[in-house]
Amino acid sequence: xxxxxxxxxxxxxxxxxxxxxxxxxxxxxxxxxxxxxxxxxxxxxxxxxxxxxxxxxxxxxxxxxxxxxxxxxxxxxxxxxxxxxxxxxxxxxxxxxxxxxxxxxxxxxxxxxxxxxxxxxxxxxxxxxxxxxxxxxxxxxxxxxxxxxxxxxxxxxxxxxxxxxxxxxxxxxxxxxxxxxxxxxxxxxxxxxxxxxxxxxxxxxxxxxxxxxxxxxxxxxxxxxxxxxxxxxxxxxxxxxxxxxxxxxxxxxxxxxxxxxxxxxxxxxxxxxxxxxxxxxxxxxxxxxxxxxx
Numbered sequence: 001x002x003x004x005x006x007x008x009x010x011x012x013x014x015x016x017x018x019x020x021x022x023x024x025x026x027x028x029x030x031x032x033x034x035x036x037x038x039x040x041x042x043x044x045x046x047x048x049x050x051x052x053x054x055x056x057x058x059x060x061x062x063x064x065x066x067x068x069x070x071x072x073x074x075x076x077x078x079x080x081x082x083x084x085x086x087x088x089x090x091x092x093x094x095x096x097x098x099x100x101x102x103x104x105x106x107x108x109x110x111x112x113x114x115x116x117x118x119x120x121x122x123x124x125x126x127x128x129x130x131x132x133x134x135x136x137x138x139x140x141x142x143x144x145x146x147x148x149x150x151x152x153x154x155x156x157x158x159x160x161x162x163x164x165x166x167x168x169x170x171x172x173x174x175x176x177x178x179x180x181x182x183x184x185x186x187x188x189x190x191x192x193x194x195x196x197x198x199x200x201x202x203x204x205x206x207x208x209x210x211x212x213x214x215x216x217x218x219x220x221x222x223x224x225x226x227x228x229x230x231x232x233x234x235x236x237x238x239x240x241x242x243x244x245x246x247x248x249x250x251x252x253x254x255x256x257x258x259x260x261x262x263x264x265x266x267x268x269x270x271x272x273x274x275x276x277x278x279x280x281x282x283x284x285x286x287x288x289x290x291x292x293x294x
Contacts, residue, residue: 024078024235024255024285068094068108072289077114078257080199080223081233082280085114085125088287102137126153133172144187146172169193182206188226198226215241217251223260231260233280239289247293257283 070092077088094108109130116125133146150168169192176185185203189196205219217239223232239253259280 023080024074024076024237024257024283063097065095065097067294068092068291069294070094070289070291072251072287074285074287076283076285077112078235078255078283078285080201081235081257081259081261083283085116088112088114104135105133106135107132127151128153141175141177144172144174144176146174148172148189167193170196197228197232199232200224200226213243215243217241233260234258248291250288250290252286252288254284254286257285 072090074088074090075086076083077085090110090112092108092110094106096104096106098104109128111126111128113124113126116123128151129148130151131146131148133144135142135144148170150170152167171190171192172187173190174185174187176183178184183203183205186200187203188198188200191199200223202222202224203219205217208216208218210216218237220234220236222234224230225232235255235257237253237255239251241249241251243249259282261280
């Protein structure tokens with residue numbers, strides 16, 4: 001999901017990292033943690049994911065598996081239109097394979113550190129997401145079923161919007177296909193442990209190959225809260241992939257998240273996967289990602 005992220009942000013919702021991720025990045029903080037502690041956390045995250053990728057590459061010859069290792073920075077951490085913190089540093093590792101004609105499996109891990117706002121200023125927060133998805137080409141569309149586990153290292157931390165960061169799990173059901181050259185997808189996320197107001201997302205994206213090493217990507221995601229019968233956000237991202245060597249890309253991006261709740265959900269009980277919260281506002285963020293396929 002580049003890209004919670006842009007994740008994924010994704011764009012942060014591909015097999016795992018969708019062209020438009022329901023996660024981008026998030027908000028100004030009143031204070032900044034000590035740089036030494038943050039760099040130590042970043043080094044641990046990158047080191048762990050590098051070890052996983054090296055182990056996976058050693059077994060790649062057994063089955064036909066595609067791998068992707070990526071790392072990046074985003075000025076703000078926005079998840080489904082909600083600002084969760086600033087200075088997001090992320091790393092991720094994904095794997096995908098085709099088991100049979102039209103039947104694909106993918107899985108991955110995403111880890112990040114960011115400054116989450118608290119009553120006392122800001123808090124250095126770490127999040128780790130584990131996810132997997134199975135998809136099948138039905139001919140008229142591709143159907144998918146996925147699972148996401150969200151882990152946060154400080155259960156008692158509360159961000160400025162009042163969202164408690166505790167663990168959560170979601171099961172997703174999606175349909176996608178190409179219309180007139182556009183990649184279109186519709187996904188419903190069922191939160192099995194907390195409450196996300198029946199979050200659903202319509203995504204549209206398209207890539208333009210400018211030359212042999214430059215590709216322009218444009219995508220938008222529209223969030224809808226089924227249980228409240230209301231739109232939540234519209235997030236649009238533009239990125240430029242520069243393939244500086246074979247199978248390696250550097251991708252700067254900008255994204256705009258527009259709040260569509262109109263302040264109607266001040267009574268919402270926040271959760272890690274919520275898509276509406278008091279104080280939600282429009283956000284413009286920027287960042288860059290580097291990724292390697294092997």
